[in-house]
Amino acid sequence: MIERTSRYYTGPLTQTPHKYTGVYQISVYRDFPSIQAVNYVEYTWKDGDSLSNLANTFGSGPKYWWEIMDINPEILDPMSIAPGTVIRVPYGN
Numbered sequence: 001m002i003e004r005t006s007r008y009y010t011g012p013l014t015q016t017p018h019k020y021t022g023v024y025q026i027s028v029y030r031d032f033p034s035i036q037a038v039n040y041v042e043y044t045w046k047d048g049d050s051l052s053n054l055a056n057t058f059g060s061g062p063k064y065w066w067e068i069m070d071i072n073p074e075i076l077d078p079m080s081i082a083p084g085t086v087i088r089v090p091y092g093n
Contacts, residue, residue: 038071040088047083058091 011028018025043054051065060067069078071088081087 038088038090040071040090042086043089045081045083045085045087049081051078054089058089060090 013026013028015024016027017023041058051068052062055064055068056062065078067090068087069075071090075081075085075087
C-alpha cells in the first residue's frame with residue numbers, strides 16, 4: 001500500500017513478478033532522472049555520513065535524501081555505503 005503522502009502516490013502502476021515466487025505484484029513505475037540533467041557534485045563517503053545530512057548540507061533539505069539515491073542507482077542499500085565510495089550529490093535543482 002502506498003500512503004497518500006508518499007511521493008510515489010500518483011505514479012503510474014505496473015505489474016511485476018516477484019523475484020523468487022513469480023507471483024505478480026503491483027508496484028509504482030519510477031522514471032529516474034538522467035544524470036546529465038542534474039547538477040551534482042561528487043562526494044567521497046566518510047564513516048558516519050548519512051544521506052539526509054548530505055541532502056541538508058547541499059541545500060535540498062534532509063527529507064530529500066532520496067534525490068541522492070535517484071542519481072546513484074548503483075547504490076542498492078543506503079545504510080551500507082562503504083567509506084571511500086564516490087557518490088553524486090545533487091544541488092541547486
